[in-house]
Amino acid sequence: MSNHLVEICDLKVAFDGVQVLHGIDLAVGRGEALGLVGESGCGKSVTWLAALGLLPGRATVSGSVRIEGQELCGTPRQALENVRGGRIAMISQDPSSSLNPVIRIGRQITEALTLHRGLRGETARAEALRVMDMVGIPDARRRFDLYPHEFSGGQCQRLMIAMALAGEPDLLIADEPTTALDATIQAQILDLLIQLRAETGMATVFISHDLGAVSQVCERVCVMYAGRIVEQGTIAQLFSEPRHPYTRGLFDAIPRLDGPRDRLIPIPGTVPNPKHLTAGCAFAPRCAHAAATCDFQRPALDLLDDGRHLACFNPVPFAKTVPVRQKMLEGV
Numbered sequence: 633m634s635n636h637l638v639e640i641c642d643l644k645v646a647f648d649g650v651q652v653l654h655g656i657d658l659a660v661g662r663g664e665a666l667g668l669v670g671e672s673g674c675g676k677s678v679t680w681l682a683a684l685g686l687l688p689g690r691a692t693v694s695g696s697v698r699i700e701g702q703e704l705c706g707t708p709r710q711a712l713e714n715v716r717g718g719r720i721a722m723i724s725q726d727p728s729s730s731l732n733p734v735i736r737i738g739r740q741i742t743e744a745l746t747l748h749r750g751l752r753g754e755t756a757r758a759e760a761l762r763v764m765d766m767v768g769i770p771d772a773r774r775r776f777d778l779y780p781h782e783f784s785g786g787q788c789q790r791l792m793i794a795m796a797l798a799g800e801p802d803l804l805i806a807d808e809p810t811t812a813l814d815a816t817i818q819a820q821i822l823d824l825l826i827q828l829r830a831e832t833g834m835a836t837v838f839i840s841h842d843l844g845a846v847s848q849v850c851e852r853v854c855v856m857y858a859g860r861i862v863e864q865g866t867i868a869q870l871f872s873e874p875r876h877p878y879t880r881g882l883f884d885a886i887p888r889l890d891g892p893r894d895r896l897i898p899i900p901g902t903v904p905n906p907k908h909l910t911a912g913c914a915f916a917p918r919c920a921h922a923a924a925t926c927d928f929q930r931p932a933l934d935l936l937d938d939g940r941h942l943a944c945f946n947p948v949p950f951a952k953t954v955p956v957r958q959k960m961l962e963g964v
């Protein structure tokens with residue numbers, strides 16, 4: 633059996649005939665933290681929603697998604713439900729997608745414990761309190777019978793993580809888990825994700841626009857553009873020497889606290905509409921490095937000598953490191 637916990641091969645998704653994922657190959661190791669970055673609409677969420685069978689019926693999905701060898705694509709709904717929340721749990725930026733506003737929080741967590749681990753009665757209650765405590769809800773015993781609206785936004789996010797942990801997942805997919813929170817609470821939730829991974833050994837997929845957050849939580853990062861992976865490597869590789877012009881553009885667009893605001897260089901243009909993709913590289917119209925070939929031929933995702941994967945005919949040369957990335961790397 634492979635060393636990977638999850639292996640995604642040639643995953644394709646179309647909505648009403650419009651293809652939005654074009655053959656994603658991705659693996660997550662046991663206990664690994666993988667970051668998925670890219671601008672809005674590039675397919676980060678759809679990749680994992682498709683993997684878990686959570687897309688609406690009008691989506692067409694093909695390819696293979698395996699968890700420890702067990703194929704999920706084409707698996708009956710009931711069997712998938714055992715995997716979701718059990719072996720793989722997903723949290724999003726919106727606690728209301730996981731927390732039911734009219735059910736007391738303790739009951740919601742104990743129900744998840746019953747569903748995924750068969751715990752009941754006092755055992756379930758004790759475990760729910762332990763999980764609430766683990767995610768840093770103060771005075772869990774007293775707050776067990778409160779409703780979600782009686783908790784702050786950051787605490788609701790913690791409770792959502794508690795629900796996810798209830799099934800003792802092998803993989804936690806955190807989809808923009810901190811986007812809706814203010815900076816201090818964001819930092820606390822990131823710390824919590826790092827701490828929980830260290831304590832439980834679960835793998836984490838961290839989906840985010842925020843490269844700084846990804847560098848704190850993850851070991852490896854995957855950059856997506858227009859439904860494809862364009863660069864993939866370790867945090868150190870991509871942060872010190874991004875080779876894809878898109879990855880480089882994402883770094884240059886990060887606001888710097890220590891420099892003049894005019895150093896921020898946004899990527900020109902916008903993400904293409906999936907209906908209007910050409911046979912060329914989807915990033916070519918926005919790319920300062922694009923050559924004539926890039927307009928009509930698409931580069932494959934190749935493995936480079938340094939171990940990263942890159943899909944580009946004309947990559948950024950080595951040794952173009954800029955200080956902002958050095959600063960981020962200090963924490964890696």
Ligand SMILES: Nc1ncnc2c1ncn2[C@@H]1O[C@H](COP(=O)(O)OP(=O)(O)OP(=O)(O)O)[C@@H](O)[C@H]1O
Pocket residue numbers: 647652670671672673674675676677678679688906
């Ligand atoms: N339910 C849906 N119906 C139709 N199209 C969809 C649906 N969900 C996603 N899409 C399309 O699929 C593409 C990928 O969307 P996805 O949500 O995966 O992007 P993302 O990278 O996660 O963006 P964000 O960072 O904004 O969440 C987009 O073009 C989006 O419009």
